[in-house]
Amino acid sequence: MSRSQWRIGIAGLGNVGAGVLNFLSERPDFAPAGAQAVVTGVSARSRSRPRPFDISNLTWFDDPVELARSPDNDLFVELIGGSDGPAKAAVEAALKAGKPVVTANKAMIAEHGAELAVLAEAQGVPLLFEAAVMGGTPAVKMLREAMVGDDVRSVAGILNGTCNYILTEMQSTGAAFADVLAEAQRLGYAEADPTMDVGGFDAAHKISILAALAFGCAPNYAAAEVEGIDQIDLLDIQLAKDLGYRIKLVASASRSEDGVLVRVHPSLTPIDHPLAQTGGALNALFIEGTRIGRIFIQGPGAGSGPTAAAVSADIADVMTGAVRPVFQRPAAALQPFTPVDPSRNHGRAYLRFMVKDEPGVIAAVSETLAEAGVSIESFLQKPVQDAAGVPIVLTTHSVAESVLSAAIERIAGLPAVIDRPRLLRIARV
Numbered sequence: 001m002s003r004s005q006w007r008i009g010i011a012g013l014g015n016v017g018a019g020v021l022n023f024l025s026e027r028p029d030f031a032p033a034g035a036q037a038v039v040t041g042v043s044a045r046s047r048s049r050p051r052p053f054d055i056s057n058l059t060w061f062d063d064p065v066e067l068a069r070s071p072d073n074d075l076f077v078e079l080i081g082g083s084d085g086p087a088k089a090a091v092e093a094a095l096k097a098g099k100p101v102v103t104a105n106k107a108m109i110a111e112h113g114a115e116l117a118v119l120a121e122a123q124g125v126p127l128l129f130e131a132a133v134m135g136g137t138p139a140v141k142m143l144r145e146a147m148v149g150d151d152v153r154s155v156a157g158i159l160n161g162t163c164n165y166i167l168t169e170m171q172s173t174g175a176a177f178a179d180v181l182a183e184a185q186r187l188g189y190a191e192a193d194p195t196m197d198v199g200g201f202d203a204a205h206k207i208s209i210l211a212a213l214a215f216g217c218a219p220n221y222a223a224a225e226v227e228g229i230d231q232i233d234l235l236d237i238q239l240a241k242d243l244g245y246r247i248k249l250v251a252s253a254s255r256s257e258d259g260v261l262v263r264v265h266p267s268l269t270p271i272d273h274p275l276a277q278t279g280g281a282l283n284a285l286f287i288e289g290t291r292i293g294r295i296f297i298q299g300p301g302a303g304s305g306p307t308a309a310a311v312s313a314d315i316a317d318v319m320t321g322a323v324r325p326v327f328q329r330p331a332a333a334l335q336p337f338t339p340v341d342p343s344r345n346h347g348r349a350y351l352r353f354m355v356k357d358e359p360g361v362i363a364a365v366s367e368t369l370a371e372a373g374v375s376i377e378s379f380l381q382k383p384v385q386d387a388a389g390v391p392i393v394l395t396t397h398s399v400a401e402s403v404l405s406a407a408i409e410r411i412a413g414l415p416a417v418i419d420r421p422r423l424l425r426i427a428r429v
């Protein structure tokens with residue numbers, strides 16, 4: 001549909017909303033379609049809150065659902081956040097009214113993407129969410145559009161800037177997790193309630209979306225196996241470094257004959273690996289295609305400017321008139337998502353046991369591993385540190401996770417082992 005102006009309603013005027021409003025007020029003619037993008041109506045929680053932009057000439061809606069339904073806008077932009085509640089209600093209302101929707105809401109797309117895709121496609125309108133994953137770095141379009149000529153085998157990377165910032169700071173300053181988190185909160189890099197980020201759930205939302213785009217299945221957040229960075233000890237960061245690794249929160253999705261495995265967990269990455277070299281709040285992603293081979297992208301995963309740029313790119317797509325399936329293929333033709341049992345997964349691992357400083361402990365640990373069928377790749381024993389015991393650290397050759405778990409259970413029961421064993425995977429990316 002060709003028009004000279006697109007009237008835009010924006011719900012959510014926080015970090016991202018401010019960036020989008022500022023950009024569109026400065027550059028209403030930015031879209032290649034040649035039409036003007038004009039914000040006409042807005043909604044947020046508090047009308048009276050001071051904001052870094054003027055909304056006095058825009059129509060205010062207390063209820064984002066009313067804004068979504070309003071006949072005075074042609075395109076609805078949802079920047080409230082949250083998987084359910086007002087964000088989802090407003091997006092559904094806009095789609096039911098036959099309006100294109102642009103959102104940055106990873107939680108909503110990861111948890112309700114399939115049903116929203118059905119609604120959008122039934123109405124023949126786009127539902128776009130480039131900003132939901134990797135902020136300003138175009139991972140969504142790359143998988144949905146540029147990779148459709150290939151069969152993607154796996155995607156893996158660093159998808160949460162807060163966790164990457166915390167791990168990078170722990171590595172470079174030697175400060176403990178709790179201290180770095182407190183500083184990140186003070187600087188505004190981490191939320192007051194950091195659970196979504198440090199618990200790995202935000203990265204799990206994002207990798208669930210990427211898995212759907214990569215493999216042509218519906219997003220299945222509930223099937224993601226999630227472990228965050230809140231249990232990472234500084235000692236493991238230092239020991240991993242001695243072994244030539246950096247610890248990163250890696251989110252990955254892979255497809256095999258058995259199905260799809262989606263997981264988020266702290267992983268050891270070799271120090272010269274591009275993921276290990278991705279520092280601070282940056283995001284990075286490897287995409288592996290059968291024909292294309294490996295692609296690596298890296299860039300800002302958050303922030304008002306980068307995220308608003310991704311939202312604006314989606315607005316431009318709507319204005320250009322392209323309507324593609326919401327995920328890689330039409331909602332009715334999405335593949336079933338068959339989750340793979342992670343315990344059947346094979347990989348290398350890092351293990352740390354805190355033991356009493358007494359003879360025969362190393363032999364007992366290595367014998368137990370050998371009996372269980374776990375083959376040791378390297379061993380590291382640090383000098384006694386304190387009364388808490390001595391760390392025995394080792395890396396294994398590739399082993400089934402079920403075999404490894406059974407071996408760890410047995411070692412945990414040895415009398416000389418005085419603390420819970422620590423298992424970290426070594427990234428296969």
Ligand SMILES: NC(=O)c1ccc[n+]([C@@H]2O[C@H](COP(=O)([O-])OP(=O)(O)OC[C@H]3O[C@@H](n4cnc5c(N)ncnc54)[C@H](OP(=O)(O)O)[C@@H]3O)[C@@H](O)[C@H]2O)c1
Pocket residue numbers: 011012013014015016017043044045046047049062064079080081082086104105106107131132133135301302303304307
């Ligand atoms: N921040 C980033 O860098 C980034 C990056 C990628 C994706 N995202 C996603 O972008 C979305 C917005 O994030 P943000 O960082 O901009 O969040 P934010 O700064 O917390 O802003 C949220 C906005 O939503 C409004 N709001 C909250 N509840 C509402 C309700 N019931 N009705 C109407 N408006 C309501 C708030 O109103 P008030 O202003 O009145 O409180 C605020 O303007 C989220 O889905 C987030 O995951 C953010």
